[in-house]
């Protein structure tokens with residue numbers, strides 16, 4: 513072991529488990545790719561002000577959880593705690609909203625950083641795949657995103673997840689609700705910290721996980737009862753559209769989520785096998801965010817799904833993904849001449865798209881066969897001087913143990929047809 517360990521709250525993705533993470537990212541991206549979403553990649557850090565304004569000065573993410581740094585040049589940067597603000601910043605900077613028709617549909621995949629108290633499912637470095645549809649107000653777009661996330665989870669074989677849905681209102685009706693909620697909250701018996709929250713971000717108080725607080729919230733006014741006609745109709749359309757595609761959801765009138773920028777549609781995907789960190793993904797509409805970061809009015813909607821927690825959800829449900837073999841063929845040369853020939857053959861197989869590996873390090877037959885076994889290869893190719901003199905190699909089926917002699921000139925096609 514080296515003197516160093518991965519920093520607290522982080523872990524390394526190593527084979528073979530890492531293959532599952534790649535497959536999860538791919539499964540989430542696949543429905544997006546066939547729905548008109550283009551891939552975007554932004555830097556791992558941004559100007560700290562982007563998140564302060566975009567995510568919200570009063571959120572835990574900004575006040576407590578950001579990794580911030582001052583560069584030698586005096587720039588104030590933050591490791592990105594989430595994707596939406598960066599993606600919107602990049603889209604505005606590249607004028608994507610002016611370049612073609614709206615919405616601009618983008619997807620991304622990457623690392624995010626939050627200084628949180630580590631526990632199972634909550635890390636300081638984690639991975640998300642996200643999607644944003646920028647510049648259109650259309651219930652069908654909200655519905656599309658919810659359906660695509662649902663399809664992604666289903667394609668992975670997950671069953672025990674639930675979709676929670678709510679509307680957070682808009683600039684017209686939310687302030688009225690906010691004032692009513694503040695009135696109600698001020699009459700409760702709450703600690704100093706929570707009282708302060710009533711002034712800055714009263715909706716977040718609804719999110720408080722403590723029993724003593726939740727008990728007092730029983731009679732709290734609900735945003736549902738304050739929605740303006742526009743928001744109510746919009747929400748009804750979203751519900752209708754996802755229901756029509758057979759996607760089941762639950763209305764959660766208290767769902768507010770931890771970021772300030774959400775308006776109207778808000779949703780979360782939760783998995784019941786994960787304990788306290790049950791949210792596997794979430795998102796919603798953020799009609800005001802573009803203006804908050806200095807852009808034009810661009811009503812938008814998006815989500816981010818957590819890769820780490822999706823993998824935990826697969827484990828909780830006992831789902832094993834059908835992953836392609838890392839190695840299909842493993843070459844075991846006996847002697848110098850055979851090393852040259854089989855090394856060339858491995859190159860040829862790879863060019864033909866066959867996953868092939870080689871017994872490196874001059875191993876003897878026994879150690880080389882052990883390596884072939886460990887690699888998970890379906891077939892081993894073994895050849896020594898006598899085989900080569902006859903123009904053949906031995907092809908060993910690693911499952912049945914059967915071995916046959918195959919002419920060197922036919923080995924590539926033979927393997928291809930055997931692997932189908």
Ligand code: AMP
Nearest residue numbers: 633634635638791792793794816818821
């Ligand atoms: P959020 O931006 O907080 O809505 O997060 C979206 C998704 O990212 C969550 O549903 C989680 O799956 C994942 N996520 C957020 N924070 C963490 C974390 N600290 N560790 C692992 N996954 C996280």
